[in-house]
Amino acid sequence: MKTNLNRFLPPSAARRMRTLIVGLCAFGVAAFILSCETVNRTVMIPPMIPGAKFVGSETCAQCHEDLAKGFKTATHARLEAKGKNAEGAGCESCHGPGSLHVDAGGGHNTADKITILNPGKDPRTCFQCHLDKRGEFSLPHSHPVLHGKMTCTDCHNPHKGSAIVAGGTALLDKNETCFKCHKAQKGPFVFQHEAMREGCTVCHAVHGSVNAKMLKERNQMLCLKCHFQQQTARGQILIGGRDHAAFLKTGTCWSAGCHEAVHGSNESSSQRF
Numbered sequence: 001m002k003t004n005l006n007r008f009l010p011p012s013a014a015r016r017m018r019t020l021i022v023g024l025c026a027f028g029v030a031a032f033i034l035s036c037e038t039v040n041r042t043v044m045i046p047p048m049i050p051g052a053k054f055v056g057s058e059t060c061a062q063c064h065e066d067l068a069k070g071f072k073t074a075t076h077a078r079l080e081a082k083g084k085n086a087e088g089a090g091c092e093s094c095h096g097p098g099s100l101h102v103d104a105g106g107g108h109n110t111a112d113k114i115t116i117l118n119p120g121k122d123p124r125t126c127f128q129c130h131l132d133k134r135g136e137f138s139l140p141h142s143h144p145v146l147h148g149k150m151t152c153t154d155c156h157n158p159h160k161g162s163a164i165v166a167g168g169t170a171l172l173d174k175n176e177t178c179f180k181c182h183k184a185q186k187g188p189f190v191f192q193h194e195a196m197r198e199g200c201t202v203c204h205a206v207h208g209s210v211n212a213k214m215l216k217e218r219n220q221m222l223c224l225k226c227h228f229q230q231q232t233a234r235g236q237i238l239i240g241g242r243d244h245a246a247f248l249k250t251g252t253c254w255s256a257g258c259h260e261a262v263h264g265s266n267e268s269s270s271q272r273f
Contacts, residue, residue, distance in 0.1 A: 047117055047128060052097035057090030059102060064091075070160035094125055094158065120153040133207050142208030154180075155206075175200050189264025195226065196263060202226075223253045 061068035101116040119125040127134040
């Protein structure tokens with residue numbers, strides 16, 4: 001390599017080129033090793049609490065036994081905190097170092113001093129990793145997490161399973177997370193919108209959207225993603241055997257008294273999608 005470089009480059013340039021090649025090789029090896037070590041884990045820097053030190057998940061489990069048992073199945077169990085004295089921090093990856101919490105005998109705040117972070121009250125703990133969700137909550141139509149009227153843990157269980165309440169292998173239907181609050185949309189209905197069987201997220205961006213009602217698409221474009229259109233003649237759009245060309249120009253499928261019961265109806269199948 002040295003001979004070949006010297007043949008085409010001045011000695012000083014050849015030395016710089018060799019240094020660059022060695023550096024790139026070292027970087028590639030380091031990246032490969034890191035990728036192998038973290039293939040099933042997310043490496044993160046844990047939040048810090050002034051004056052607190054890491055105590056380890058085993059210490060947390062002494063009081064929070066139920067949470068510790070279920071945490072082995074949690075998506076968040078793959079988190080691995082990195083930093084000074086934070087190796088394998090586990091619980092403290094999200095809650096911060098827990099020595100002050102332990103010394104205070106529990107409690108989130110003692111004499112106005114934060115002893116441990118509580119994602120159930122402050123979503124900023126979750127936003128340390130889920131930056132995209134913070135952005136979605138800032139969109140014009142979103143769940144009021146940033147306004148303090150909801151928290152991430154209203155819909156998510158970070159300590160067990162897939163982190164989605166009623167999700168994963170839970171026996172409850174995946175829509176149950178939404179139905180905890182949106183009871184009127186649950187039914188049962190005589191005529192159910194088939195999309196309900198697929199889940200609320202088929203139509204709704206649950207963290208936030210630029211569209212009203214947190215819909216994924218605006219106006220009739222949302223419905224046309226599923227409802228087949230057939231054009232047999234110019235200016236004609238058949239949906240369900242009926243020409244909808246004139247209706248589609250008016251705005252939304254759920255306006256003008258056509259399909260107002262978008263989740264389901266007990267009166268008429270024509271009121272559903």
